[in-house]
Amino acid sequence: xxxxxxxxxxxxxxxxxxxxxxxxxxxxxxxxxxxxxxxxxxxxxxxxxxxxxxxxxxxxxxxxxxxxxxxxxxxxxxxxxxxxxxxxxxxxxxxxxxxxxxxxxxxxxxxxxxxxxxxxxxxxxxxxxxxxxxxxxxxxxxxxxxxxxxxxxxxxxxxxxxxxxxxxxxxxxxxxxxxxxxxxxxxxxxxxxxxxxxxxxxxxxxxxxxxxxxxxxxxxxxxxxxxxxxxxxxxxxxxxxxxxxxx
Numbered sequence: 001x002x003x004x005x006x007x008x009x010x011x012x013x014x015x016x017x018x019x020x021x022x023x024x025x026x027x028x029x030x031x032x033x034x035x036x037x038x039x040x041x042x043x044x045x046x047x048x049x050x051x052x053x054x055x056x057x058x059x060x061x062x063x064x065x066x067x068x069x070x071x072x073x074x075x076x077x078x079x080x081x082x083x084x085x086x087x088x089x090x091x092x093x094x095x096x097x098x099x100x101x102x103x104x105x106x107x108x109x110x111x112x113x114x115x116x117x118x119x120x121x122x123x124x125x126x127x128x129x130x131x132x133x134x135x136x137x138x139x140x141x142x143x144x145x146x147x148x149x150x151x152x153x154x155x156x157x158x159x160x161x162x163x164x165x166x167x168x169x170x171x172x173x174x175x176x177x178x179x180x181x182x183x184x185x186x187x188x189x190x191x192x193x194x195x196x197x198x199x200x201x202x203x204x205x206x207x208x209x210x211x212x213x214x215x216x217x218x219x220x221x222x223x224x225x226x227x228x229x230x231x232x233x234x235x236x237x238x239x240x241x242x243x244x245x246x247x
Contacts, residue, residue, distance in 0.1 A: 006141045009154040014066035018116025021062040023050045030059035038094035041082040058098040075136025135186030145170040158219040198233045205238045
């Protein structure tokens with residue numbers, strides 16, 4: 001993985017699943033032009049359902065990606081439109097998805113899932129390269145200096161990160177780093193680090209990992225301190241959430 005890869009670690013922490021769905025229940029659709037070629041992709045990360053009118057969707061799917069706990073989902077605009085006529089590679093990908101939807105060959109669901117994942121990642125990449133204006137992790141990753149610090153947080157969440165450490169990675173003064181981070185991401189570095197740690201910890205709780213091991217993994221000095229932070233974030237103790245999941 002590239003040392004400055006802004007997406008891989010973040011993406012790998014959340015299972016991305018893409019399943020065919022009717023347009024009224026979809027969060028991702030690909031529209032076709034009068035010649036039957038894919039021409040536009042529409043993605044709504046938080047709300048399902050499209051009113052397409054006379055437009056025809058050749059691909060319609062629901063993207064499940066960890067919900068609002070995924071910082072990428074909460075950072076994206078309500079609706080993203082991608083002009084496929086300006087992106088030959090993404091158009092070719094959409095044509096493959098169209099073929100899989102139409103032919104329904106053996107393994108089509110698995111292929112659609114993989115192709116849909118690639119399409120979503122390309123949409124994310126486009127948002128970062130265009131420079132997101134909505135406060136959130138995408139806006140931070142769009143900045144070449146802040147992105148280095150954010151990737152460091154994502155890669156090693158258990159480290160005892162101080163603002164001066166992150167500022168040094170970003171190549172900024174501590175005050176300038178804190179100001180830019182707050183403006184771009186919408187919260188201070190310590191708050192983002194805490195939320196990222198607890199998001200990952202919640203996943204580990206759901207997997208049945210021991211609370212003391214989770215606390216150590218994400219930089220908490222004690223299981224008690226981790227439990228207090230967890231309850232403040234999620235409104236329940238780790239063991240309570242685990243019991244609810246088992247019911």
